[in-house]
């Protein structure tokens with residue numbers, strides 16, 4: 606299964622990048638984008654485990670993760686971040 610995970614290749618960081626995720630954790634596009642021009646949420650992802658943001662992420666082929674595990678990770682991450690009313694399975698599908 607091809608999934609989005611947080612990266613940490615600091616050699617490619619620019620002064621506009623930030624990495625507040627844990628390397629290898631599943632990430633998603635932010636559920637909300639704010640109006641602040643300096644925030645960076647419009648060009649970053651959110652870690653499902655850490656709830657941190659990052660501009661460094663990559664697609665990997667994860668051979669062991671099942672579809673159910675993937676969907677559950679989104680349900681857990683969204684609930685932990687206060688989005689219990691979001692259709693986690695639809696969000697997970699969007700990221701595949």
Ligand SMILES: [Zn+2]
Pocket residue numbers: 638639640641644645646647
């Ligand atoms: Zn923002």
